[in-house]
Amino acid sequence: MAKRSAPEVNAGSMADIAFLLLIFFLVTTTIETDSGISRKLPPMEDIEDPPIIKQKNIFTVVVNKYNQLLVEEELTSIEDLRSLAVEFLDNGGGEGEDACNFCQGPGDPKSSDNPVKAIISLKNDRETSYKVYISVQNELVAAYNDLRDREFMRLNPNDGLTFVEAFKMYSDPRTSFDQKKSLKPKLNLVKEMFPQKLSEAEPSKNKN
C-alpha cells in the first residue's frame, strides 16, 4: 500500500474564530485603572478626654449647604483655598521646642506653631454637593503635596523628583526592590515633616 500523507486540516476558518474572540474582548475591555483621592476614616471608638488643641493650630474649613466655602470663618473662593492652607501649614510661628526650622511662612504667632501640630478641620453640611466636597478635599491634599514636594526636593536635590513623583514610583510594582528601599526613608521623613492631619467633623444636621 502506498503511503498516504495525512490530510491537511483546513485552517481557513481560524481567522473567523479569532475575530469573534477579538470582538468579544474589544467590547468587554476597560483598560484604564481607577484612581482617586485616598482617605482613611477614623476608627469608631470614642476617645476619652480628647487632647486639647490650641485654637491657633486649627484651620477650619466649612462648606455650607449652599456650597459656599468658609475658611477661618470668612467667605472664600475655592481658588484661594490652596494658598491659604499652605500659608497656614507652613507658618511656623512656634517658639522653643515648637519651633519649625524648615518652614518658610511668615511666622505669625496667631497662626500654626509647626506643621506637625497644625490640623485642618473640614466640616460639611448634609446638603453639600459631592462635587464641591471633592474639590475642597483635592485642594487641601494639593496644599500638603505642594509643601511635601518642596521639602522633598530640598532634601534630595540629586534625585530630581518631587514627592508626588517619588511616591508614585514607590507604589509602582515595576520599581525594583532596591530603589524602593532607598525611597522609603526619604518619603517617610517628608511625611513626618508634613503629616496629613485632616480631621472631618460629623456633618451638621440641617435644622431649618
Added chain:
Amino acid sequence: MSKFKKKKGGELPVISTASLPDIVFMLLFFFMVATVMRDSTLMVKNKLPAADQIQKLDKKDRVMYIYAGEPSSRYTDKYGSQPRIQLNDKFATVSEVAAFVLAERATKRQELQNVLTTSLKVDGDTKMGLITDIKQELRKVNALKINYTTRIGNYTQNRD
C-alpha cells in the same frame, strides 16, 4: 526581448491572507491581557467629579466598589430620582452597606482581608448626607481605607 514580455491576462495577483490569523491573534492576545471585565452594570448616573491629587487603585483584587447617585433614566419610573446606593447589581439602602462589606471581605483571601480598600464611585451631584451615611457604616465594620474615585482633571471642571 522575451524576458520582459508582458504576462498574458490583466488579472490582479491574489493577496495572500495566510498571515491574517496571526495578526488577529496578536490583537486578541493584547486585549485578553489588557482586559478587565466589568462585574456589574451601572444602574445609577455616575459622572464622577474631577480631581488631580490622586492615587491609582492598582490592585483590583483588593478593592470593593460602592456606587451611588441618581437612578439612571431606565430606573427612574420604578425607583424615583432620589440618589441611591448600588451594591453589586442591586439598589440598596444605607443599612445594607455593612453587610455587603462583610460579605465582600469574606470572599477575599485571608491575607488581603485587612488591606481592602473601598472605592466610592459617587455621582458628582449627590448630596454629602448620603456619603456621610455610607462612611459611618464603613466605620462600623472597620473598613477604614476608602478612595473617592474621581476622573482625572482640574477641580474647576466640577462647576457646571
